[in-house]
Amino acid sequence: MKSKSNELEQNQAMTSLVVFIENYNKSIPKDFPRATTKALKEFQITHSALFKRPDDWSIEKHRKRLMDWLFSQD
Numbered sequence: 054m055k056s057k058s059n060e061l062e063q064n065q066a067m068t069s070l071v072v073f074i075e076n077y078n079k080s081i082p083k084d085f086p087r088a089t090t091k092a093l094k095e096f097q098i099t100h101s102a103l104f105k106r107p108d109d110w111s112i113e114k115h116r117k118r119l120m121d122w123l124f125s126q127d
Contacts, residue, residue: 066111070094073110077119080112086123096122 068076070093077088086092096119097104103115 063112067109068111069108070110073112073115076112077116080116081120085120086127088119088123092123092126093119 063076070090074088074090074093081087093110096115097107099122100118103118
């Protein structure tokens with residue numbers, strides 16, 4: 054089992070889009086919309102102010118906003 058410190062560190066870490074998709078999809082309930090490369094690129098364009106660099110994704114910074122955005126796209 055992961056320690057709280059290790060989990061927090063992982064959630065705050067900046068990752069690539071591919072790693073973010075994997076971590077995001079593992080951490081959400083099964084009936085939530087899944088992240089895809091296409092959706093994340095659209096999200097990134099729509100919310101460009103959230104990104105200093107194109108490949109800077111973090112669960113802590115982007116998860117909630119992405120969830121809300123994905124639900125609004127349905």
